Amino acid sequence: MNGIGDSPPRPDGFAKVSGAARYVDDVSLPGMWHGATLRSPHPHARIRSIHWDPAKAPDGAVCVTVADLPGPNGVQLIDDGWPILADGFTLHVAEPVALVAAPTRLAARQALAAITVDYEPLDPVLSLEQAESLSPLYQLGMDTGDVEAALARADAVIEGEYRTGHQEHIYIECNGMIAWYEDDGALTVLGSMQCPYYVHKALTHGLGLPDDKVRVRASTVGGGFGGKEDFPSAIALHAALLARACGRPVKVVYDRHEDIIGTSKRHPAVVRHRTGVTRDGRLLGLDIEILMDGGAYATLSSVVLSRALLHSFGPYRCADVRIRGRVLRTHTTPNSAFRGFGAPQVEFALERQMDRIARTLGLDPLEIRMRNAVEPGDRLPTGQVLDASTSARLCLEEAERRTGFRERWKELEEARARRSEGSDGEPLRGIGLSLYFHGAGFTGNGERKMKSPVTARILEDGRIEVLTAMTDMGQGCVAVFPQIAAAAAGILPEDVTFAEPDTAEVPDSGPTVASRTTMIVGGLIARAVAELRDRVVSGREGASVRDGWIEGPDGSRERFREAALRLRQENGPVEVTLRHEPPEWQTFDESTYSGAAYPTYAWGADVVEVEVDPDTLAVRPIQVTAVCEVGRAIHKTLCAGQIEGGTLQALGWALMEEVKMQDGRYLNDRLATYIIPTIRDSPRIDVHLLEQAWEGGPFGAKGGGELPMDGGAPAAAQAIENATGIAVTAIPATPERLLEWQRSNQTVGDAG
Amino acid sequence: MIALRPRSLDEMVRHLEGDPGLIPVAGCTDLMVRGPEALHRIDKVIDLLGIPELRGSRAVDGGLEIGAATTFTEIRSSAAVRAAFPALVEAAGQVGGWQIQNRATLGGNIANASPAGDSLPVLLALDAVVVVAGRKGQREIPYAEFHTGYRKTALEPGEIIVRVRLPHLPAGSIQSFRKVGTREAQAISKVVVALVGRVDSGRIAELRLAAGSVAPVPVRLRAAEEAVRGLPPEAEAANRAGSIAAQEVQPIDDVRSTAEYRRYVLERVVRRMVLGLVG
Amino acid sequence: MAEVESDRGGCRMTTSFLLNGQSIEAEGHPMERLLDVVREQLGLTGTKEGCGEGECGACTVLLDGEPVLSCLVPLFQCEGRRVETVEALAGRPDGPLRETLERFVATGGVQCGACTPGIVVTLAALLERNATPSREEAREALAGNLCRCTGYEGILRALLPALGPEDSKA
Numbered sequence A: 001m002n003g004i005g006d007s008p009p010r011p012d013g014f015a016k017v018s019g020a021a022r023y024v025d026d027v028s029l030p031g032m033w034h035g036a037t038l039r040s041p042h043p044h045a046r047i048r049s050i051h052w053d054p055a056k057a058p059d060g061a062v063c064v065t066v067a068d069l070p071g072p073n074g075v076q077l078i079d080d081g082w083p084i085l086a087d088g089f090t091l092h093v094a095e096p097v098a099l100v101a102a103p104t105r106l107a108a109r110q111a112l113a114a115i116t117v118d119y120e121p122l123d124p125v126l127s128l129e130q131a132e133s134l135s136p137l138y139q140l141g142m143d144t145g146d147v148e149a150a151l152a153r154a155d156a157v158i159e160g161e162y163r164t165g166h167q168e169h170i171y172i173e174c175n176g177m178i179a180w181y182e183d184d185g186a187l188t189v190l191g192s193m194q195c196p197y198y199v200h201k202a203l204t205h206g207l208g209l210p211d212d213k214v215r216v217r218a219s220t221v222g223g224g225f226g227g228k229e230d231f232p233s234a235i236a237l238h239a240a241l242l243a244r245a246c247g248r249p250v251k252v253v254y255d256r257h258e259d260i261i262g263t264s265k266r267h268p269a270v271v272r273h274r275t276g277v278t279r280d281g282r283l284l285g286l287d288i289e290i291l292m293d294g295g296a297y298a299t300l301s302s303v304v305l306s307r308a309l310l311h312s313f314g315p316y317r318c319a320d321v322r323i324r325g326r327v328l329r330t331h332t333t334p335n336s337a338f339r340g341f342g343a344p345q346v347e348f349a350l351e352r353q354m355d356r357i358a359r360t361l362g363l364d365p366l367e368i369r370m371r372n373a374v375e376p377g378d379r380l381p382t383g384q385v386l387d388a389s390t391s392a393r394l395c396l397e398e399a400e401r402r403t404g405f406r407e408r409w410k411e412l413e414e415a416r417a418r419r420s421e422g423s424d425g426e427p428l429r430g431i432g433l434s435l436y437f438h439g440a441g442f443t444g445n446g447e448r449k450m451k452s453p454v455t456a457r458i459l460e461d462g463r464i465e466v467l468t469a470m471t472d473m474g475q476g477c478v479a480v481f482p483q484i485a486a487a488a489a490g491i492l493p494e495d496v497t498f499a500e501p502d503t504a505e506v507p508d509s510g511p512t513v514a515s516r517t518t519m520i521v522g523g524l525i526a527r528a529v530a531e532l533r534d535r536v537v538s539g540r541e542g543a544s545v546r547d548g549w550i551e552g553p554d555g556s557r558e559r560f561r562e563a564a565l566r567l568r569q570e571n572g573p574v575e576v577t578l579r580h581e582p583p584e585w586q587t588f589d590e591s592t593y594s595g596a597a598y599p600t601y602a603w604g605a606d607v608v609e610v611e612v613d614p615d616t617l618a619v620r621p622i623q624v625t626a627v628c629e630v631g632r633a634i635h636k637t638l639c640a641g642q643i644e645g646g647t648l649q650a651l652g653w654a655l656m657e658e659v660k661m662q663d664g665r666y667l668n669d670r671l672a673t674y675i676i677p678t679i680r681d682s683p684r685i686d687v688h689l690l691e692q693a694w695e696g697g698p699f700g701a702k703g704g705g706e707l708p709m710d711g712g713a714p715a716a717a718q719a720i721e722n723a724t725g726i727a728v729t730a731i732p733a734t735p736e737r738l739l740e741w742q743r744s745n746q747t748v749g750d751a752g
Numbered sequence B: 001m002i003a004l005r006p007r008s009l010d011e012m013v014r015h016l017e018g019d020p021g022l023i024p025v026a027g028c029t030d031l032m033v034r035g036p037e038a039l040h041r042i043d044k045v046i047d048l049l050g051i052p053e054l055r056g057s058r059a060v061d062g063g064l065e066i067g068a069a070t071t072f073t074e075i076r077s078s079a080a081v082r083a084a085f086p087a088l089v090e091a092a093g094q095v096g097g098w099q100i101q102n103r104a105t106l107g108g109n110i111a112n113a114s115p116a117g118d119s120l121p122v123l124l125a126l127d128a129v130v131v132v133a134g135r136k137g138q139r140e141i142p143y144a145e146f147h148t149g150y151r152k153t154a155l156e157p158g159e160i161i162v163r164v165r166l167p168h169l170p171a172g173s174i175q176s177f178r179k180v181g182t183r184e185a186q187a188i189s190k191v192v193v194a195l196v197g198r199v200d201s202g203r204i205a206e207l208r209l210a211a212g213s214v215a216p217v218p219v220r221l222r223a224a225e226e227a228v229r230g231l232p233p234e235a236e237a238a239n240r241a242g243s244i245a246a247q248e249v250q251p252i253d254d255v256r257s258t259a260e261y262r263r264y265v266l267e268r269v270v271r272r273m274v275l276g277l278v279g
Numbered sequence C: 001m002a003e004v005e006s007d008r009g010g011c012r013m014t015t016s017f018l019l020n021g022q023s024i025e026a027e028g029h030p031m032e033r034l035l036d037v038v039r040e041q042l043g044l045t046g047t048k049e050g051c052g053e054g055e056c057g058a059c060t061v062l063l064d065g066e067p068v069l070s071c072l073v074p075l076f077q078c079e080g081r082r083v084e085t086v087e088a089l090a091g092r093p094d095g096p097l098r099e100t101l102e103r104f105v106a107t108g109g110v111q112c113g114a115c116t117p118g119i120v121v122t123l124a125a126l127l128e129r130n131a132t133p134s135r136e137e138a139r140e141a142l143a144g145n146l147c148r149c150t151g152y153e154g155i156l157r158a159l160l161p162a163l164g165p166e167d168s169k170a
Helices: A013-018 A105-114 A147-152 A196-207 A231-246 A256-262 A301-311 A343-361 A365-372 A392-403 A405-418 A446-450 A477-489 A517-537 A560-571 A636-655 A712-724 A735-743 B009-018 B036-040 B072-077 B079-084 B086-092 B106-112 B120-125 B222-228 B235-247 B259-278 C034-041 C086-090 C096-106 C116-129 C135-141 C153-159
Strands: A033-039 A045-052 A062-064 A096-102 A115-121 A138-144 A156-164 A176-181 A187-191 A214-218 A250-253 A269-277 A283-295 A320-329 A428-440 A454-458 A464-467 A496-498 A544-546 A549-551 A557-559 A575-578 A600-612 A619-629 A684-690 B002-004 B023-025 B044-047 B057-060 B063-067 B129-134 B137-142 B147-149 B160-167 B174-181 B189-200 B203-212 C003-005 C013-019 C022-028 C060-063 C066-069 C082-084
Touching: A013 C086, A013 C096, A013 C116, A033 A105, A033 A231, A033 A256, A045 A096, A062 A231, A096 A105, A096 A115, A096 A231, A105 A115, A105 B036, A138 A301, A147 A269, A147 A283, A147 A320, A156 A343, A176 A231, A187 A196, A187 A231, A196 A214, A196 A231, A231 A250, A269 A343, A283 A301, A283 A343, A301 A320, A301 A343, A301 A428, A343 A365, A343 A428, A343 A636, A343 A712, A365 A392, A365 A405, A365 A428, A392 A405, A392 A428, A392 A600, A392 A619, A392 A684, A405 A428, A405 A712, A428 A712, A454 A517, A454 A560, A464 A477, A464 A517, A477 A496, A477 A517, A517 A544, A517 A560, A517 A575, A549 A560, A557 A560, A600 A636, A600 A712, A619 A636, A619 A712, A636 A684, A636 A712, A636 C153, A712 A735, A735 B259, B009 B044, B009 B129, B009 B160, B057 B079, B063 B079, B063 B106, B072 B079, B072 B086, B079 B086, B086 B120, B086 B174, B086 B189, B106 B120, B106 B160, B120 B174, B120 B189, B120 B203, B174 B259, B189 B259, B203 B222, B203 B235, B203 B259, B222 B235, B235 B259, C022 C034, C060 C116, C066 C116, C086 C096, C086 C116, C096 C116, C096 C153, C116 C135, C135 C153
Parallel strands: A033 A250, A187 A214, A283 A320, A464 A496, A619 A684, B002 B044, B023 B044, C013 C082
Antiparallel strands: A033 A096, A045 A115, A062 A096, A138 A320, A156 A269, A176 A187, A176 A250, A269 A283, A428 A600, A454 A464, A454 A575, A544 A549, A549 A557, A600 A619, B002 C003, B057 B063, B063 B160, B129 B137, B129 B160, B174 B189, B189 B203, C013 C022, C060 C066, C060 C082
C-alpha cells in the first residue's frame, strides 16, 4: 500500500508559507467595486420603510433592497425560509436589510450612511427560557425499549441538567465573495466556502438563473469549521445582486466584527438527563431532553438536532432510551454548523452525567466507562449493530495505559480532601477523562440521496485528472486525495492531478462537511482511479502497476503515464464517473429513528490535565492525551493535526470562549473580547492513533475531522472538579462562573 | 491635512502651541483600532516617535527618567530599568504580544488612560512623576494626580507627556506585579496589581499597593496599606490587606468579568503579594 | 520632509520607505493602515487581515527588523523606515528560517494558511535573534499570532525538531 500512512509535504504548503496562496480578498478584478451591508440594529422589529438617498452617497454608488430581488427571497439550503434580505420584518440584530456597492471599500462603508430605515421595535425572544413556551423551529424524538420501566427497576435514578454556550468559529480568514456577470448574462462567483454546489443551488434559486448560467469557484479557504457551510450562499447572493445592480464585479468581504455578529455560531444547548442505573454502574435507561437555540431562522438546525439525538446516548450500551429534542427560535443570528454539529453539546452532557453517576455510586470515571462502553457486536439504541471497527474500549484502555489516569485521579481526589483552607499559592492539579464517538458521513440517508458523483479522466499528457467539489479549508484533502489516488492505482502522486472546485468543471460530490471527505469521496476516488488504471492495462495479461510503472510478467516495464497517453490518443477521451452506493444494510428510518444512522463511527478517549490557580480560579490546560481511532490514517501528520486543532477548539469552548448578550446584541463582538486560545494557552497535545481498518473506507479510513470536538470539554470539566471540587455543569467554565458555583456550594464533595 | 514629524522637543512644542488641535500619536496601538473610516476623518496629526528626547532612559538625581515614546520592548531590554524597576519590566512583558510591545509606548499607555492599562498600577506604586510639555512650558504632575476620571487626564489641550520619572527605591525594597487577564497572553486585564514595599526588623515598614481594572482610574489601595503598616508580613497582615483592598474599590460587571470576581481576585492577589514581602 | 499639506482638500501625502529592499513612494492618507498600503497599493497580498484590531497577528510585518502589526501602523510613520513582508522573508534561500519553513510544510504547521504569513514573519525575527529557541521562548514570541486550525503543535514541531514526531500505533 504505497504511501498510505506516510506524511508527504502538503502540495499547497509552500504557497501558503510564502504568501503566494490567493484567498478571496487577495483577488482584484478590473473595474471591481466593493459591497457593504446595512444591518438591523434591533433583534425584532417591523421595517416600515427603507429610503436610499444617492445624493448623500459617494458618486455612482448603488443600493439593493428586497424590492430589487429578481427571484424568491430565500437562500436555498434545506428549504428557502431564510431571507436573502429582510422583508417587512427583521428577526435578529445584524440581519442584512440593504446592500450597497461603491468604487472602494471605504466608499461602500460611507454609502451605508445614505440609507435611512424606519424601524418599529417589537418584543424579542432572547433566551431559551423565554423560547421554551413557544412553538419550536424543529423537533424530533426517538423512543426505543421502555425507559420508564427501566427507570422503575433501576437501583438509582440520577438526574442532571447541563448547559453549553455559543461558540464562534473564528476562522482566521473572514467570509468573502466576488461576483461578476459575463456579457452573455452568465454569473461567476469566487470565494471562501466549503460547499460550491450549495452556493450554486442558492444562486440559481435566488436569481432565477439556469444551472449552466451560474459558475461557482472556491478560492483558497482560510478555515471553515462549518462556519462556511451556509452563510457563503447568502453572501454570494449579496455580491451577485450588487454586481447585477452596478454592472461590475463586486467584492463583499466581511471584517472580523461583522463576521462575528452577522454569521452563524454553534447552537447553545440545555440537555436534561434522567438515568436509571444498577448499583454496579450499568446503564439501564436513558431519558434525555435536548433544547437548542436555533436563532432566528432554521438554516441547518434540523440536521444539527438530528445528529445531536444520535450522539446523545454516547458510546455506551443501553437498550431503553427515550430522547426528545427541540430547536427553539430566538431573535438572534441563526446558529448553524460548527464542527461536531450537535454532538459536542450532547456528549458534554452525557459525559458529565456519567461522572455524576460514578460519584453517586462510588466508582471512578474510568470504571463507569469501562462497564458501559460499547464493543463490536453491540447494538446502539437505534438498533445498529456495531462492526469490528469499534474501539471505544480500546481507546479507554490505551488512554489509561499512557497516562495512569486512574491512580492519578484518585491521588488528586485524596489530596483535595486533605487540603486545608489557605493554600500556599501552588496551582491545584486535576485530571479528567472522557470517552466519545462521532458518526462519519452524512446523517441518516443523506449519503444515499446525494450519491456524490466523482469523475476521473485521462488528460492529453497521460496524467489522470480527478474532479470533485471538495474544498480544502486546511484539513488537507489536497494532500490526502493524491495519496489515495496514487495508492489505489499504483501510480505516483505526480501522475494524478486534481481539478479546482469549480462547478463548471466538477460534479457535485457533495459538501465538505460531516467528516465525509476522506471516507466517502476518497473512497470514490480510489475506485475511479483504479478503474481507469484497469482500462489502461486491459489486455495485458498479468500486468501490475507499481510506483507509476506497468510491470509485465515477462519483466517488461512501461511508464504508466505513457500507456495512458497512448490509450487516450487511440481511443479519444477516457473518463469514468462513479457514484456512492451505500450497501443495502445502510438504511435509516427517519420516522422511527432506527437503522444505520451512520455507515461507521470514529472513537476517542481524552485525558486532560489542568492546573487551577487557587487565587484566580483560572484554569490552565497543561497536557492532553488523545487516543483516537479513525480506521486508518491516510496522512498521519494531517490526521493528527485534525485531532490537535479540534482538541484546542474544544478546550477553548470549554474554558474561555464566551458569548454574552445584551438586548439581543453580542457583547463579545471583536477578537479583543471573544477570547480564543493563544499558543500560551495551549497545552501539549499528544495524539495516539489506533488503527482498526474499516472495510467500507479507502484503505480502511473513516471520517475523523469532527471527532476531536467531542472529547475535550467534558474531560476538562472533570479535571476542574478533580482539582477544585467545584461541580461543572455548564461551559464555558470561566473563572467567574467557577467562583459563582463555589460560593453557591455547587461542589462534588470530598472523595470517600 | 496636516501630518507633522518633528525632530526635536522644541519643534514639537512650537507646533502644539501653534495648533492645540493637533493629535499627537506614538505607537498607535490604541488609536488605529478605530478602523479606516474613523482614521480617515483625522486631519491633523503629529508624530512623537521621531523625537530623541522622548526615547530611552537616563539617570537623574535620585531616580530614572524614561522617555514617553519609549516602547515596552525597549523598557524590557533596558539594563537600567531592569536593575531598578523590575515590576515595570514585568508589566511591559504582559502588555500584549511581541508585536504590540514593539510599538506601544509608556506615554501612550498613560495618556490612553484606560483603567485597565497594565503599566499604570506600577507607576502609581512607584510614586512616579509625569513630566509634560506644552504651551505652559514644562510642568510636573505627580502620577497619583494624573488621572482625573474615567479616561480623563490632567493634560491640557496642546500638552503631551514627555517623560516619566521614577524615584529610586530604598535598599531592600521589594516590587511585585500581577496581571489577571482573560487568557495567558494578549489579554486585557480583569485585575492588575502592583506592590512596592519594604520590611524592616520583621515588620512592614513601607507598603504601596496599586490596582487597575477595579475602579474608573488606577487606584492606590491606601486603606489596605494603612491597615498593615507595622505588622509582620504574615497571614494576619496579608488577610487584612486583602479584605480591606477588596472593600475600597468599585469594580464593575463588564464584558470581561464581574464585580464579584474582581473583588475576590483582588483580595487574594493582594494577600499573596503581601505574603511575598518575606522575600 | 516633515510637513505636508494637501492643496486639494483631500488627505493624501507621499511617504517614502524601503519595502523588501526597494525604495517605495506610497501615496495615501497619513493614517492609512500600512496593511492596506502593502496589500492594495503595492499588490503584496501575502500579508493578511484577520481582525483589523491588533489581536490576531496575521498582518505581521517587520518594521526596522521588529515584528509589528501592520493593521496598527499608520503610513506616515513609515517615512524613511525599512519594511519587510512575508514575500521577501519566506524567499530567503538559507538560514534557520529556511530550514524551519521546510519542516513547517511537513510537520503540520500549515493547515488553512491564513495565519501562516504572520507566523513566518514573527519566526523570521525570532530566529534572527535566537536560532535555537526553547519551547517557552517560541511560545512567548508567538503569543501574538493566533492559529485556529493546528492547535499550535504542528508549528512548534517545525520550530523545535528535538520535540520529535507525533506518535502513532498501528
